[in-house]
Each structure stands twice: as C-alpha cells, then as structure tokens.
Amino acid sequence: xxxxxxxxxxxxxxxxxxxxxxxxxxxxxxxxxxxxxxxxxxxxxxxxxxxxxxxxxxxxxxxxxxxxxxxxxxxxxxxxxxxxxxxxxxxxxxxxxxxxxxxxxxxxxxxxxxxxxxxxxxx
Numbered sequence: 793x794x795x796x797x798x799x800x801x802x803x804x805x806x807x808x809x810x811x812x813x814x815x816x817x818x819x820x821x822x823x824x825x826x827x828x829x830x831x832x833x834x835x836x837x838x839x840x841x842x843x844x845x846x847x848x849x850x851x852x853x854x855x856x857x858x859x860x861x862x863x864x865x866x867x868x869x870x871x872x873x874x875x876x877x878x879x880x881x882x883x884x885x886x887x888x889x890x891x892x893x894x895x896x897x898x899x900x901x902x903x904x905x906x907x908x909x910x911x912x913x914x915x
Contacts, residue, residue, distance in 0.1 A: 795859055795867035796845040804828060805838050806857065806864065809848065814856045 798806060808823050809815065815823075817839065824830040824838075839855060842848040847859045877883040885902075894902075 795863050796842075796847050798842070798847060798859070798864050798868075801828075802838055802842060802847075803864070803868075805835075805842075806847070806859075806861070809855060809857050810861045814854050817850060817853050817855055820855050 805824060805828070808827055809820065812819075812823065817836070820839070821830075821832045821835045824835040825832070830838075839848060839850055843850055847857065849856050849858055873879060873881055873884045877887070
C-alpha cells in the first residue's frame, strides 16, 4: 500500500504529532497554536483531512499517527528522486553532495547503508 501524501503544512503538523503521540486533540490544538500559529479550526481541519486520507486517527478525543515519520520520509524521498532526478539515486546523491563537504561520519553512514543494501540483496 502506498503511503498517503502529506503536504508541507500537514507535515509540520505531523512533526508535532509524532513527537507527542498519543495526544488529546485539545493539547494538539494548543501545541499547533503555539508552534505553528494555527487557530483551533485550522488544527481540526487538518486532523479531519489527514484522517480521511488514513494518515491519522482521532478516537475518543485522542489523536495518533497511522503513518510513521520513517514511512513519510521514505515516501517523500522516493517522490523527490522520481520527480526531480528521473528516478536516478546516483543523480540525487551527486546533486546533494555537490559543493558540500561530507563529514567522515556522514560518508561512513552512507557506506554502511550501501553495504547493508548489498548484503540484503545478494545475501
């Protein structure tokens, strides 16, 4: 199943939810007002819209995410690589690292991820 699309302002909402879930809708209204400058009606509209798309659940006044932060990041990353780089992961990495200095720790993490992928794929 595909991860439902989460738009930019919704993603900022989800960041708050992921950090404090499960959370009462009233507390979420307070947090969104404080961190995003949203009115109560805006928060409830976003909860409703994300609920209809299967991203969050509101049950007995408590809001929980049905899509994890990792799932949303994976989906957004794939969409970006597909849309901007024609599906080319090497093209994305080249653009991302161009003019940017990777730390030794970042380079080691990228190598580790590639090694893990190769190990899983080729046993």
